[in-house]
Amino acid sequence: MRQALMLAVAAAVAAVAPWPQAMAQTEDPVAADFDKFRAIMEEANPAELFEAKGEQLWRTPRGPKNASLEQCDLGLGPGVVKGAYAQMPRYFADVDRVMDAEARIVHCMITLQGFKREDLAKKPFSSATKTPDPVSITTYVAAQSAGMKLAPQQTHPKEKAAYEIGKEIFFYRAGAYDFSCASCHGVDGQRIRTQPLPNFTRPEQAIRAIQGWPGYRMTGGVMHTLQWRLNDCFRQQRFPEPDYASEMMSALLTYLTVNAQGQEYKGLGIKR
Ligand code: HEC
Numbered sequence: 566m567r568q569a570l571m572l573a574v575a576a577a578v579a580a581v582a583p584w585p586q587a588m589a590q591t592e593d594p595v596a597a598d599f600d601k602f603r604a605i606m607e608e609a610n611p612a613e614l615f616e617a618k619g620e621q622l623w624r625t626p627r628g629p630k631n632a633s634l635e636q637c638d639l640g641l642g643p644g645v646v647k648g649a650y651a652q653m654p655r656y657f658a659d660v661d662r663v664m665d666a667e668a669r670i671v672h673c674m675i676t677l678q679g680f681k682r683e684d685l686a687k688k689p690f691s692s693a694t695k696t697p698d699p700v701s702i703t704t705y706v707a708a709q710s711a712g713m714k715l716a717p718q719q720t721h722p723k724e725k726a727a728y729e730i731g732k733e734i735f736f737y738r739a740g741a742y743d744f745s746c747a748s749c750h751g752v753d754g755q756r757i758r759t760q761p762l763p764n765f766t767r768p769e770q771a772i773r774a775i776q777g778w779p780g781y782r783m784t785g786g787v788m789h790t791l792q793w794r795l796n797d798c799f800r801q802q803r804f805p806e807p808d809y810a811s812e813m814m815s816a817l818l819t820y821l822t823v824n825a826q827g828q829e830y831k832g833l834g835i836k837r
Contacts (some may be wrong), residue, residue: 603834611781612834615779615781618704619703619705622702623635628674628680630678630679634677637670637673638673639653647709651714653717654666654668654818655724656721657669664815665818665819666707667810668814670702671699685697685810689792689809693787701788707790707832710832715830727816734816735750744803746765748802749798751764751765768824768825771824771825774821774825777836778834781833781836782835784837795818796809
């Protein structure tokens with residue numbers, strides 16, 4: 566019922582007559598309306614149901630090793646969840662690489678619980694009928710950083726390297742349209758149809774890459790993490806989709822998060 570209502574309102578917001586291409590975001594009445602609508606919806610965000618499911622999955626002994634994730638180290642010590650999401654991506658010595666939150670959760674599910682990477686990577690994104698466990702768990706973990714300032718780590722050489730690699734990916738042009746991420750997200754005041762495209766290279770706009778993710782997406786009524794969002798943008802860019810929870814995704818997320826560092830992460834969101 567609620568889902569149908571949200572879809573109807575979203576459609577109404579989207580159906581407002583188009584505005585001139587060059588109109589700046591701050592003067593954009595469609596975006597402003599949607600922001601108001603989203604603020605109301607976030608008071609009863611369905612994402613919280615996935616957070617509750619994720620918490621249960623985190624605490625319950627599961628998998629071939631019948632273990633919970635309570636010994637999973639998200640960077641602040643085994644089992645510490647509060648604040649961990651806001652400080653990722655970061656370097657993890659046990660794997661000698663930088664990991665974002667979802668990549669780390671997948672790693673813990675494999676090492677602590679005995680799940681197989683191939684199985685987790687087979688269908689990693691939510692559909693109308695299924696929300697993969699790492700999505701719910703990432704939702705739970707992210708929610709425990711709500712209200713905190715983004716502080717992705719940039720001390721280890723591999724963390725600095727991840728930023729540079731992510732930046733290179735962001736500006737790398739190729740494919741049928743010769744697009745890069747920057748073609749859509751590196752220019753001020755751009756939009757596609759009714760959707761304003763934030764310029765993620767500017768610190769004050771970069772927060773929009775991270776804010777509201779994981780988010781409940783009204784289109785299709787599903788819960789998604791940033792892994793899905795970036796994957797879908799690679800698809801829009803006509804690039805091959807990267808491997809799930811790969812080092813390359815962590816690098817791109819490092820670039821986006823570091824650009825937004827110091828700004829407040831408000832927690833789970835609602836996306837159109
Ligand atoms: C062809 C244009 C295009 C390209 C190229 C593109 N994106 Fe996007 N991106 C979009 C659109 C459109 C949206 C908004 C989608 C929506 O609201 O449903 C979006 C949304 C996003 C968001 C979420 C923003 C928010 O407000 O929640 C992120 C993060 C993002 N893109 C990152 C990337 C990255 C990283 C790349 C390069 C791999 C990329 N995009 C390439 C068009 C593009």
